[in-house]
Amino acid sequence: xxxxxxxxxxxxxxxxxxxxxxxxxxxxxxxxxxxxxxxxxxxxxxxxxxxxxxxxxxxxxxxxxxxxxxxxxxxxxxxxxxxxxxxxxxxxxxxxxxxxxxxxxxxxxxxxxxxxxxxxxxxxxxxxxxxxxxxxxxxxxxxxxxxxxxxxxxxxxxxxxxxxxxxxxxxxxxxxxxxxxxxxxxxxxxxxxxxxxxxxxxxxxxxxxxxxxxxxxxxxxxxxxxxxxxxxxxxxxxxxxxxxxxxxxxxxxxxxxxxxxxxxxxxxxxxxxxxxxxxxxxxxxxxxxxxxxxxxxxxxxxxxxxxxxxxxxxxxxxxxxxxxxxxxxxxxxxxxxxxxxxxxxxxxxxxx
Ligand code: PMP
Numbered sequence: 001x002x003x004x005x006x007x008x009x010x011x012x013x014x015x016x017x018x019x020x021x022x023x024x025x026x027x028x029x030x031x032x033x034x035x036x037x038x039x040x041x042x043x044x045x046x047x048x049x050x051x052x053x054x055x056x057x058x059x060x061x062x063x064x065x066x067x068x069x070x071x072x073x074x075x076x077x078x079x080x081x082x083x084x085x086x087x088x089x090x091x092x093x094x095x096x097x098x099x100x101x102x103x104x105x106x107x108x109x110x111x112x113x114x115x116x117x118x119x120x121x122x123x124x125x126x127x128x129x130x131x132x133x134x135x136x137x138x139x140x141x142x143x144x145x146x147x148x149x150x151x152x153x154x155x156x157x158x159x160x161x162x163x164x165x166x167x168x169x170x171x172x173x174x175x176x177x178x179x180x181x182x183x184x185x186x187x188x189x190x191x192x193x194x195x196x197x198x199x200x201x202x203x204x205x206x207x208x209x210x211x212x213x214x215x216x217x218x219x220x221x222x223x224x225x226x227x228x229x230x231x232x233x234x235x236x237x238x239x240x241x242x243x244x245x246x247x248x249x250x251x252x253x254x255x256x257x258x259x260x261x262x263x264x265x266x267x268x269x270x271x272x273x274x275x276x277x278x279x280x281x282x283x284x285x286x287x288x289x290x291x292x293x294x295x296x297x298x299x300x301x302x303x304x305x306x307x308x309x310x311x312x313x314x315x316x317x318x319x320x321x322x323x324x325x326x327x328x329x330x331x332x333x334x335x336x337x338x339x340x341x342x343x344x345x346x347x348x349x350x351x352x
Contacts, residue, residue: 015115029318033212034335035264040253057245077225085206085219095230096176099145150180157289159188183291185210199224283352313345
């Protein structure tokens with residue numbers, strides 16, 4: 001508490017991201033990619049002429065937006081970029097969700113959404129997941145300021161197919177439907193092809209997961225030019241440079257190497273399946289996942305105890321200390337060797 005803070009600041013409860021430990025641990029807690037960025041990214045960084053940093057970056061990030069437009073078969077005017085999808089989401093909340101009605105979101109979803117609601121004074125109404133821990137798309141109804149959900153969902157991992165998303169969009173035309181596709185590249189279906197028929201659909205994505213560039217903070221949104229203009233208006237009132245020069249150039253290099261991207265995302269999905277089988281064989285309940293993480297529950301031990309014992313073994317996973325999620329652990333998919341170490345450690349702990 002401070003007398004210097006604006007009154008609203010006292011009420012804020014900031015999002016606390018997963019720990020970034022200093023000591024060397026097997027880090028399976030923030031859904032980073034075990035593969036290095038594409039080789040072209042290394043070339044960009046090695047050959048970068050430091051002298052160029054005197055200049056401002058391109059305020060339009062045009063070349064990156066054009067590269068994304070090619071990747072998703074849309075026009076550059078339908079693409080927005082920002083510092084990680086967290087920032088893109090924040091700008092979208094300001095641009096689209098400040099209406100006099102509640103924002104609809106799943107009860108269990110990315111925990112940044114409620115943080116932004118508090119930050120921007122947006123009322124929220126949460127929709128319970130169905131009995132199989134899936135986002136209940138039919139539950140989105142009634143008067144609202146907009147809809148936000150992740151597809152596939154985090155931290156549960158289930159993704160809806162395009163047909164179900166289409167059905168939702170047919171019912172929802174008044175306000176913006178924001179689909180956060182941070183994890184869609186690991187087996188989910190992207191809603192980008194639905195944008196042409198739905199000017200109220202905004203899809204966000206990130207280079208932090210399938211492109212192995214979490215450290216550079218590159219996020220994007222794809223939607224009608226009307227929505228992109230809304231985001232531009234908010235962004236330019238705040239910081240007219242969406243990304244730094246290095247992020248722009250590295251992002252372009254990451255998109256350019258399609259084979260490497262395919263290789264890495266397929267490898268992550270294969271490791272996910274090996275890990276799922278091993279965990280199930282040990283007796284864990286593992287929710288179906290179309291992401292680069294698994295959401296798992298032990299039928300015998302409190303998740304908090306397994307979390308602590310794994311940490312003793314030098315392995316960091318994610319445990320959410322909330323009533324609903326208390327029984328689960330979220331385990332990011334690391335390398336095959338890291339997942340093997342996880343399985344061995346769980347065996348030594350006697351977890352099942
Ligand atoms: N959406 C979801 C569902 C996430 O889990 C994350 C990663 N924590 C993000 C968005 C943000 O990713 P970034 O800011 O790194 O693009």
